[in-house]
Amino acid sequence: MQKHLIIIGGVAAGTKAAAKARRESPDMKITLYTDSQYISYSACGMPYYIEDLIKDEKRLIVRTPEYFKEREDIDIHIKHKVTRILPEEYRVEVENLETGEKFFDEYSKLLIATGSRAFVPDIEGVDLQNIFVLKDIDDAVGIKKHLKHCKKAVIIGGGYIGLELLEAFQAHNIDLTMIDRSPQILNTFDLDISSHIQKYLIEEKNIKIITNDSLKKLIGDDKGFVKQVETSGGKLINAEMVILALGVRPNIELAKDAGIEIGETGAIKVNERMQTNFSDIFAAGDCVETINTVTGKNVWIPLGSTANKMGRTAAINITGGYEEFKGVTGSMVVKIFDYTASKTGLSEKEAKDLGYDYVIAILSHRDKSGYMPDAKEITIKMIAEKSSGRILGAQVIGKGDADKRVNVVAAALTANMTVKDFMGIDLTYAPPYSPSIDPILVAAQMLYSKLKKEVGSITPEELQEYLKEKESAAIVDIRTPSEFKAWHIENSLNISLEDLEEKIGQANKETILCCEGGMESYLIALKLTEKGYQNIRFVDGGINFFKNI
Structure with a gap:
């Protein structure tokens, strides 16, 4: 009997798994169901479409259902929602969202790649017109369309999505206010790092930022359109558009109802082969928790790059191979106008909360040889465990090349390197690319001196x-x-x-x-x-x- 892989979800993890499974098993029947009209698109590119750097939303689509059928012999069913998983029967129930028809489909292997959804708070006025989240292409199209008629906008949430949208909105000459309930924007970073970005946005980009305050309610006009935002602190802010950039939540309900185990983070629990507690049911992407390889603890860090790697791992194991996904270091990068903010591993506050005895090093340095006309400053904060000298993480921000320094540290974290080991890395050098001793190595030298109590x-x-x-x-x-x-x-x-x-x-x-x-x-x-x-x-x-x- 022909083996049948059913995949639920058609963005990063789902389509990556489908393509890899076909390469690994040319004869397997592969069917993918998604309740969206889009598959295989770059969600990370949506802010640049809204900014109008990308003119056509179709440029964000990597592969179409037609491509998968013609080139890979994979059946993609858009606007089809899987409503039930029946693990004991090896069946799923599917609803055609256009016709209302329901039917069952049998599988030999199942991959859950249901992703995540934008968090929308249950507050007064949240159903008013011109209130948006940014999670899929339809959201991006709606936001871009309404920007043409908007002069004032409020972004609720100072995380990655909210910050990426600032530049997109300002490109359309929108008067912007950002509100975050934390004491800082970009709260995955340490305050001493994120405060530089906040100052830059206020002083150089004329963006109003309100921290330590949260959204209380949204006030509409007599036509049902939002006109004001009221905060818990009593502030009233005029707005013709509101973006709720309050993070995402994993889509686990389908799995949970089927008896699939949910982990301590609230996402689906899997082993290193992406298997759930049912041996023939796998899960990958934003709906799944994983291991932080620095701490060894379970984490839920939904990123497109991770989803692709999880999808690949699942496909290899589904088709009879053996592959393990070891976890993540939490590496990320975000573009904030001409600033870059990048991080890997633990921040200082995370290390402190987890009980590590640690040492930090902070310095500002030119990213290239100082005499190069395009040399720009970057600021590095590096952290190591005091007893072992093991590197725990790094944060780099600035108008220069921050992300490539963080990528080097991410590799070091994966190799479980100490600061002393790290100082010996042979990095490339030429004046247009770095000083003779790269700033990240200078930070490591500073850290090592402090570890040895030389200074x-x-x-x-x-x-x-x-x-x-x-x-x-x-x-x-x-x-x-x-x-x-x-x-x-x-x-x-x-x-x-x-x-x-x-x-x-x-x-x-x-x-x-x-x-x-x-x-x-x-x-x-x-x-x-x-x-x-x-x-x-x-x-x-x-x-x-x-x-x-």
Whole structure:
């Protein structure tokens, strides 16, 4: 009897699995059901379609049902919803959404790739016109159409989707307000990192950002269109369009009703081969939890790149091969106008919450040789476990090449490397691409010095509290007099590098060095400590970080 694979869901994991299963098993019957009219599209490209960098939404579609039938002999049924899974009978119940007809289909293997859905809060006014989420192509088309008639918009949520939409909306000359219930936007990053992006958006892009406040209700006009947003803090904001960018939730109801085990994160539980608790039922993509390879704990991190890899793994195992999906490090990148924000592994706050004893390094550095005309600054925050020296994560932001540095760290996390191991990586060098020692290696060297206790440091937050309690410490600013005059820490001293050793030698108290981005003061503190000076520390991230807290 011919084997029959049924796939539920037709975006990243579903279509990737279908194509890979066909390559692995040319004779298998493959059927895919989806309740959408679109399959195999790039959801990550939708903000750029809304911005009008991509003119036609069809450019976002990678493969059509016709392609799959003609080239792969895979039957794709759009607008067909699987309403029940019957594991003991090896059948699914399907409803044709256009005709209402219901029927059963039998499978030998089943893949659940039902993805996720946008979270919509149950609040007053949420059903008004001109309120959108961004989850599929229809959403993107609707948003782009209404932008032509809109002057004021409010984006609820300061995560990846909300931030990517800022540039798209501003390209249409929309007056923008962003609201986030957290103390910060981009809350998967540490506050000392995300605050730089928030400042950039407010000061350079003229975007109004409200944090520590949440959506209370949406107020409409007499025609049923949204006209105002009311926050829990009592603010009223005029709006002709509202985007709910409040994250997503896994579509697990179909699986749960069938007795398929749900994991501790609220997504479907699978093993490394993407099998559920039913050996012939697999699951992949946004509906599935996985392992954080840094911590070994279960996580739910819905990303398109992960969904594709899960779909591939499932297909190999479904067709009789053997493949394991080991998990994720949580690598991500987001474009925010001409800023890049990228992260892998743990942030400092995540490491702290998980009970790690850790060390951090922060520095700002040019992404290319400083004399190159297109060299731009990036800021790196790297973290390692104190006892073992194992790298735990990194965050890199800036107008330069941030993501390629994070990709290197992601590879190091996968290899379970220590900081010492990492410093020996042979990275490429040419002036148009990096300084002779790449900034990510400089960050690692700084981190290693702190792990070996060759040099001491203090975070901007710690310094702020320290200044309230210990007036005896000397804060020494080693920047130029003009930089010092423009902004400096209260009661700090501006001392040139030539006079520094003499002044420190005369002082009988702790000295805390600060520079613009942390790098120069680190090197000076290291040099002075090696010469035998005691009680020398430097400020992590320098003035750039201190003035943003």
